[in-house]
Amino acid sequence: MTTTVAEKKQEAKETKPGTALSRDPWQTLGLPSLARMRQELDDLWNKFFTEVPALWSAERADVRWAFDVEDQPEAYVIKAEAPGFEPKDFHIDLRGDKLVMQAKRSEEKKEKGKESFTAAEFYHAMTIPPHVDADKIDATYKQGILQVNLPKTEEGKGRKIPVKG
Structure with missing residues (x-):
C-alpha cells in the first residue's frame, strides 16, 4: 500500500x-x-x-547617543557621549525653550589605489527646564563627552524649608 x-x-x-x-x-x-x-x-x-529604514541607508542615520541630565544645585548639566568629533564640529542653539545640539564630521582618505569616506552625525533636541539663565549657558567638549551647563536663575535654585518639631 x-x-x-x-x-x-x-x-x-x-x-x-x-x-x-x-x-x-x-x-x-x-x-x-x-x-x-x-x-x-x-x-x-x-x-x-x-x-525601520535600513541601517545602510544613505539617509541620515537616527543614532541614539547616550546622554545624561543632572539636576545640580546651581545648574542643570547635560553630558552626551559623542566620540570622534572636534569642538568646532558642534553647533548648539537655543530656540525658545528648545536646546538643539548637533555636530557633523566627514573625512575622506585617499591612499595608493584606495579611497575611503567616513561620516558621523550627532543630533539631540530637548526642552530646557524653566528658570534657566539662557545668557549663561556654556558647553565644553573633552575626550568624547559634550557637556552643556544650563545655569539656574535664583528662582530656579529653590530654597530649603526647615521642618519644625
Missing part, C-alpha cells in the same frame, strides 16, 4: 503535540502562551525590517 503526499500532510496535521512528527517546538510544551509569544516576536521582527 502506498501513501500519497496529501495523506502524509493530513497525517502530520493530525499528529498530537509531543510526538516525533510534530514540527513546532513551541507547541510540544503544550503552552499556548509560548506560541503566542513566538507569533508576537515574529510580527515584531517583520515590522522592524519593513518599517
Whole structure:
C-alpha cells in the first residue's frame, strides 16, 4: 500500500503535540502562551525590517547617543557621549525653550589605489527646564563627552524649608 503526499500532510496535521512528527517546538510544551509569544516576536521582527529604514541607508542615520541630565544645585548639566568629533564640529542653539545640539564630521582618505569616506552625525533636541539663565549657558567638549551647563536663575535654585518639631 502506498501513501500519497496529501495523506502524509493530513497525517502530520493530525499528529498530537509531543510526538516525533510534530514540527513546532513551541507547541510540544503544550503552552499556548509560548506560541503566542513566538507569533508576537515574529510580527515584531517583520515590522522592524519593513518599517525601520535600513541601517545602510544613505539617509541620515537616527543614532541614539547616550546622554545624561543632572539636576545640580546651581545648574542643570547635560553630558552626551559623542566620540570622534572636534569642538568646532558642534553647533548648539537655543530656540525658545528648545536646546538643539548637533555636530557633523566627514573625512575622506585617499591612499595608493584606495579611497575611503567616513561620516558621523550627532543630533539631540530637548526642552530646557524653566528658570534657566539662557545668557549663561556654556558647553565644553573633552575626550568624547559634550557637556552643556544650563545655569539656574535664583528662582530656579529653590530654597530649603526647615521642618519644625
